[in-house]
Amino acid sequence: MTTPIQGFSxxxxxxKINWIADNYTDNSEATLEILKTYWNEDSVLQxxxxxxxxxxxxxxxxxxxxxxxxxxxxxLYAIPMAIEESxxxxxxxxxxxxxxxxxxxxxxxxxxxxxGQVHFIFKGSSEKLQVFIDxxxxxxxxxxxxxxxxxxxxxxxxxxxxxxxQTKKLDxxxxxxxxxETLDAMGxxxxxxxxxxxxxxxxxxxxxxxxxxxxERQIDVVMSILSxxxxxxxxxxxxxxxxxxxxxxxxxxxxxxxxxxVRAVKIAxxxxxxxxxxxxxxxxxxxxxxxxxxxxxxxxxxGIHAYAAKDGSYRSLTHASLEDDIFKFWIEVPLALGTxxxxxxxxxxxxxxxxILQKPSARELMQIVAVAGLAQNFAAIRSxxxxxxxxxxxxxxxxxxxxxxxxxxxxxKTLIAHFRxxxxxxxxxxxxxxxxxxxL
Amino acid sequence: MTTPIQGFSxxxxxxKINWIADNYTDNSEATLEILKTYWNEDSVLQxxxxxxxxxxxxxxxxxxxxxxxxxxxxxLYAIPMAIEESxxxxxxxxxxxxxxxxxxxxxxxxxxxxxGQVHFIFKGSSEKLQVFIDxxxxxxxxxxxxxxxxxxxxxxxxxxxxxxxQTKKLDxxxxxxxxxETLDAMGxxxxxxxxxxxxxxxxxxxxxxxxxxxxERQIDVVMSILSxxxxxxxxxxxxxxxxxxxxxxxxxxxxxxxxxxVRAVKIAxxxxxxxxxxxxxxxxxxxxxxxxxxxxxxxxxxGIHAYAAKDGSYRSLTHASLEDDIFKFWIEVPLALGTxxxxxxxxxxxxxxxxILQKPSARELMQIVAVAGLAQNFAAIRSxxxxxxxxxxxxxxxxxxxxxxxxxxxxxKTLIAHFRxxxxxxxxxxxxxxxxxxxL
Numbered sequence: 001m002t003t004p005i006q007g008f009s010x011x012x013x014x015x016k017i018n019w020i021a022d023n024y025t026d027n028s029e030a031t032l033e034i035l036k037t038y039w040n041e042d043s044v045l046q047x048x049x050x051x052x053x054x055x056x057x058x059x060x061x062x063x064x065x066x067x068x069x070x071x072x073x074x075x076l077y078a079i080p081m082a083i084e085e086s087x088x089x090x091x092x093x094x095x096x097x098x099x100x101x102x103x104x105x106x107x108x109x110x111x112x113x114x115x116g117q118v119h120f121i122f123k124g125s126s127e128k129l130q131v132f133i134d135x136x137x138x139x140x141x142x143x144x145x146x147x148x149x150x151x152x153x154x155x156x157x158x159x160x161x162x163x164x165x166q167t168k169k170l171d172x173x174x175x176x177x178x179x180x181e182t183l184d185a186m187g188x189x190x191x192x193x194x195x196x197x198x199x200x201x202x203x204x205x206x207x208x209x210x211x212x213x214x215x216e217r218q219i220d221v222v223m224s225i226l227s228x229x230x231x232x233x234x235x236x237x238x239x240x241x242x243x244x245x246x247x248x249x250x251x252x253x254x255x256x257x258x259x260x261x262v263r264a265v266k267i268a269x270x271x272x273x274x275x276x277x278x279x280x281x282x283x284x285x286x287x288x289x290x291x292x293x294x295x296x297x298x299x300x301x302x303g304i305h306a307y308a309a310k311d312g313s314y315r316s317l318t319h320a321s322l323e324d325d326i327f328k329f330w331i332e333v334p335l336a337l338g339t340x341x342x343x344x345x346x347x348x349x350x351x352x353x354x355x356i357l358q359k360p361s362a363r364e365l366m367q368i369v370a371v372a373g374l375a376q377n378f379a380a381i382r383s384x385x386x387x388x389x390x391x392x393x394x395x396x397x398x399x400x401x402x403x404x405x406x407x408x409x410x411x412x413k414t415l416i417a418h419f420r421x422x423x424x425x426x427x428x429x430x431x432x433x434x435x436x437x438x439x440l
Numbered sequence: 441m442t443t444p445i446q447g448f449s450x451x452x453x454x455x456k457i458n459w460i461a462d463n464y465t466d467n468s469e470a471t472l473e474i475l476k477t478y479w480n481e482d483s484v485l486q487x488x489x490x491x492x493x494x495x496x497x498x499x500x501x502x503x504x505x506x507x508x509x510x511x512x513x514x515x516l517y518a519i520p521m522a523i524e525e526s527x528x529x530x531x532x533x534x535x536x537x538x539x540x541x542x543x544x545x546x547x548x549x550x551x552x553x554x555x556g557q558v559h560f561i562f563k564g565s566s567e568k569l570q571v572f573i574d575x576x577x578x579x580x581x582x583x584x585x586x587x588x589x590x591x592x593x594x595x596x597x598x599x600x601x602x603x604x605x606q607t608k609k610l611d612x613x614x615x616x617x618x619x620x621e622t623l624d625a626m627g628x629x630x631x632x633x634x635x636x637x638x639x640x641x642x643x644x645x646x647x648x649x650x651x652x653x654x655x656e657r658q659i660d661v662v663m664s665i666l667s668x669x670x671x672x673x674x675x676x677x678x679x680x681x682x683x684x685x686x687x688x689x690x691x692x693x694x695x696x697x698x699x700x701x702v703r704a705v706k707i708a709x710x711x712x713x714x715x716x717x718x719x720x721x722x723x724x725x726x727x728x729x730x731x732x733x734x735x736x737x738x739x740x741x742x743g744i745h746a747y748a749a750k751d752g753s754y755r756s757l758t759h760a761s762l763e764d765d766i767f768k769f770w771i772e773v774p775l776a777l778g779t780x781x782x783x784x785x786x787x788x789x790x791x792x793x794x795x796i797l798q799k800p801s802a803r804e805l806m807q808i809v810a811v812a813g814l815a816q817n818f819a820a821i822r823s824x825x826x827x828x829x830x831x832x833x834x835x836x837x838x839x840x841x842x843x844x845x846x847x848x849x850x851x852x853k854t855l856i857a858h859f860r861x862x863x864x865x866x867x868x869x870x871x872x873x874x875x876x877x878x879x880l
Contacts, residue, residue, distance in 0.1 A: 002516045008508045024796045053503040054530040060522035061499040063492045068448045076442045082500035090494040150867040169710040223824035229716035270609040276669035280742035302720035305745030312752040341866040356464045384663035426781040427590040
């Protein structure tokens with residue numbers, strides 16, 4: 001049996017790989033070979049990427065693709081996407097093209113407020129606590145001056161510090177619920193640094209507050225951390241056109257198509273089993289841009305899905321309407337993004353992605369990302385209510401499998417024709433190719 | 441102004457890049473250079489990666505790292521993680537090491553049921569519809585035989601087809617709510633292919649069903665698609681130990697630490713602003729393994745966050761208890777994963793990641809991924825309730841910024857010391873380095 005290892009993180013990259021290869025793979029040589037195949041020739045660049053995280057042994061490739069022809073507020077964008085799933089970039093491009101001559105996408109930032117909290121336990125009078133917090137608010141702000149001064153120079157900073165009594169949820173539980181404006185930074189480090197300073201000030205000041213009893217002075221800070229739930233850091237994107245312009249397939253009239261779209265969105269609004277998948281498709285578009293621009297997709301995912309569940313039932317993030325012969329389709333999503341700090345300046349491809357997007361502010365990036373989500377959803381529902389989702393998806397999937405099995409161009413042609421009428425599950429494709437080859 | 445482009449997808453990779461460079465970047469030469477720097481030398485391998493999606497122009501690097509020393513059900517694992525965020529692999533490794541001599545992680549698969557639905561509109565008697573569905577159920581199953589036979593040979597397939605009356609949610613709205621066992625496949629293609637066949641059979645049979653009125657025969661299928669909401673494809677992972685073994689920091693006693701952990705988890709259970717961030721941290725661990733093993737993180741994210749919101753309020757995915765001097769910490773998450781099909785066999789690094797994990801079945805992978813999430817959460821809460829989150833995070837962040845600014849080893853030393861006591865926001869680091877350099 002493999003034994004535990006001491007000091008793994010202190011080994012060199014080669015030593016780490018050797019240990020992994022020897023202990024967890026059948027063929028050490030082959031393992032080494034694969035991992036090194038993915039290293040960059042440029043050792044300085046490779047070192048940069050290695051140091052983004054700990055114990056890096058290679059580079060995991062996500063395809064970096066481009067979806068062109070996005071008209072957003074009358075400006076044309078080509079959107080970079082980093083994603084491993086086939087059809088996502090194709091669907092985005094198709095939706096962009098479809099809306100290009102119909103006025104494109106219109107977007108609006110509704111808010112940019114970010115949230116952080118100091119969670120603490122206070123055993124005593126909540127009225128006295130409120131008076132105390134009101135008294136120390138200027139001190140809380142003043143003590144964090146060293147952290148906030150640069151952000152303030154640029155027009156951001158702490159926008160409010162509020163006491164929230166949560167004792168109904170948990171005995172003696174209170175929060176400093178704080179709001180921030182972090183401009184073009186995602187702001188996690190800024191907010192967390194402010195909050196940890198607030199916590200220190202809160203403890204110090206409560207110890208010295210004469211009106212508190214001995215018990216009341218023992219404020220116990222549980223933790224200080226930003227929230228990824230940002231319902232007021234919100235952006236809206238929309239498309240609309242006269243129903244008659246909705247010519248998508250010969251088999252379905254524009255009016256029928258519009259009705260099918262609206263009905264599909266309604267279903268995603270009332271049925272959680274559908275809503276989750278509907279929103280998952282939206283996230284295909286959103287995450288691809290979030291990744292390409294060096295933002296944190298886990299933060300974005302958590303904030304968006306919680307927003308989808310905010311009224312007690314998990315619902316669709318997009319909406320559709322049909323009024324006065326106008327079809328309207330829109331999304332509202334919370335997006336806390338940054339275009340400075342973090343990976344944005346460190347990762348050369350992220351830097352390039354932002355350049356391709358015309359060096360957007362965080363507000364502009366919010367709008368682009370929301371559009372990518374809306375476009376993705378339009379394309380997905382369009383497929384679902386017309387040809388079905390499998391037709392487009394399986395074509396790419398089929399090609400991937402055939403490539404992997406080193407199919408010749410002739411074999412590809414035969415099997416693409418075959419699988420127009422048959423379900424191309426992985427095993428069915430493997431079998432069909434084997435049959436084809438054994439019949440020759 | 442840039443103009444739209446026709447037939448972008450049909451251009452060669454070089455032509456695509458040239459168009460992007462000319463239309464969306466200031467320096468075409470530099471753009472070309474950066475994109476090509478990330479191409480793989482091996483053109484066959486590069487072609488494979490290019491063809492995963494559409495319009496690929498380069499490879500987006502995610503660091504591929506290793507977290508060793510995970511003892512799961514008495515077996516030692518080194519877990520591959522693909523993630524761009526610093527501290528995630530370090531935190532996972534630290535948590536693995538901590539639990540290594542305390543019995544490690546215990547896991548259990550609770551269910552593996554996957555869901556798909558045919559959504560349709562039926563105007564007529566719901567009783568008659570129920571009789572009809574019961575009558576055609578064998579035909580539904582029989583018609584999909586070509587799709588299901590391979591899966592059935594291996595022990596999986598369709599496990600139930602049930603009519604759900606959803607007319608209270610939306611007029612005339614019904615579903616075929618279907619359950620599947622897809623074994624080691626994630627199953628999206630299998631399930632979607634089955635559902636599209638069900639839809640075809642449903643329409644054909646309803647047209648021919650004598651007991652239906654003319655209206656009732658016009659069943660209108662809105663869409664057929666799997667659900668990423670999989671509350672019964674569920675796995676549990678747990679750690680536990682006597683309280684006295686919880687020696688984590690000199691500054692806090694084991695009992696005090698255990699109480700702080702339990703309280704922090706309780707807060708994440710009752711306060712959505714905290715729960716979203718708490719679960720985001722869990723997803724740092726989960727997604728890193730999901731990505732490294734070629735699974736679809738958007739599907740996993742959507743399913744898990746909806747599960748966190750299932751009782752009407754968004755809550756923590758982990759739980760902690762303190763009973764009879766035993767500290768227990770566990771997670772239950774839905775995870776629909778595959779270890780065959782999709783990218784698992786196509787992407788060489790995914791193939792290697794699965795080899796490093798000892799070629800797990802999908803059930804085993806569910807358990808490993810749940811452990812990664814639990815470990816991540818343990819490490820995060822441990823930091824939050826002791827030193828605070830910033831200390832560990834900023835060290836990595838600081839080094840990244842210093843590397844980017846080509847700081848010398850001497851400069852690094854000075855500034856690491858400086859930022860032990862000061863908040864290392866991006867601008868503060870840049871400023872401090874500039875000051876340091878101008879003072880020389």
